[in-house]
Amino acid sequence: MSKDVILDKYARLYEIPNQLSLLGHEVECFCLSYQSHKNGDWDESTNSKKLIWHSKSYIGLNKLSILSYPFYLLNLLSKNKPDIIIAASDIPHIVMGQWLAKKLDVPFVADLYDNFEGFGQAKIPGMKFLLRQAVCKAQLITTTSQALAELVTQEYGAKGIIISMPSTIDHKFFNCADKFEARKKLGLSNNKKYIGTAGGLYKDKGVEVIYEAWEIIKDRIANVDLVIAGPFETDLPPPRSARVHYLGALAHQDVATLFQALDVGIISILDTPFGRYCFPQKAYEMLACDLPVVVADIGEMKYLFACEPDMLFRAEDAEDLAKKLEHQLLIPKQVNIPIEDWSVIIKSLELRLTNLVS
Structure with a gap:
């Protein structure tokens, strides 16, 4: 983990x-x-x-x-x-x-x-x-x-x-908070839109499609930056750009601050034996922070977000991910799913x- x-x-x-x-x-x-x-x-x-x-x-x-x-x-x-x-x-x-x-x-x-x-x-x-x-x-x-x-x-x-x-999740950390204050803690600007994620930035966890979608998004929307956090593999490092903010491997409570600072969170899962049966904890973490999300249509996530097709993207499809991210940036929508303690x-x-x- x-x-x-x-x-x-x-x-x-x-x-x-x-x-x-x-x-x-x-x-x-x-x-x-x-x-x-x-x-x-x-x-x-x-x-x-x-x-x-x-x-x-x-x-x-x-x-x-x-x-x-x-x-x-x-x-x-x-x-x-x-x-x-x-x-x-x-x-x-x-x-x-x-x-x-x-x-x-x-x-x-x-x-x-x-x-x-x-x-x-x-x-x-x-x-x-x-x-x-x-x-x-x-x-x-x-x-x-x-x-x-x-x-x-x-x-x-x-x-x-x-x-x-x-x-x-721990509701003590993951909750709705002041976005500007969260951005201040992370050194992010209040004049930009931010998309991103946190967790293992590994190929087998689906990070590659996020980087590919970013290459599409950055040319379409000038005022959007990518923010990511977590360990990564040396053969698949985060993109290097002034518009990409890599925050390292954050402490658990700081991940909450990141989700409070973003405009859209990304949950990418691959159609693999792991992906089909997992339940990404960051889904609940992002939702608890009232963060609009875009999620791969795999496994449990396909059912959790079944009533929100505009939030689901085809797994490993960078163009579809970019399209859904644009939609959430233009018309942000949150989903209300009860999360027990x-x-x-x-x-x-x-x-x-x-x-x-x-």
């Missing part, structure tokens, strides 16, 4: 354990770092919650020892047996979570925040098989979209309870979890 779940307190990977702890449950989280972070423990417990995070990393010559991590966790959890195990993040964590739950004889929950078969890990022989096998053994499965829930039901053949549970969503999930252990 290009974020640190512990330090950035980012999205569902943070909010599921956080909200469960606020509901009175003792929650302990174990993270495996693939990027050689230092080992660490973070205790977020307060008078109102008990939440502890652990991060384990295998650095340098110790990388091969990563294969012992499941046994390390099993030893820890055997000393203080949990009532339930929830696994998330990616294929190895889902597979490991199911294995641990079986060893400890406790219920297993798999949280699929994306279609993990669209991740690079899935190219490793046997990984898809292990993922499907683990998910099919879960008593409860949460997915980020209805399309993914249907995939798990129809193709995986999962028999557990399956809940479509799209990620939501994490507290409401996880409260509903908690009822399902407690039924598994009662």
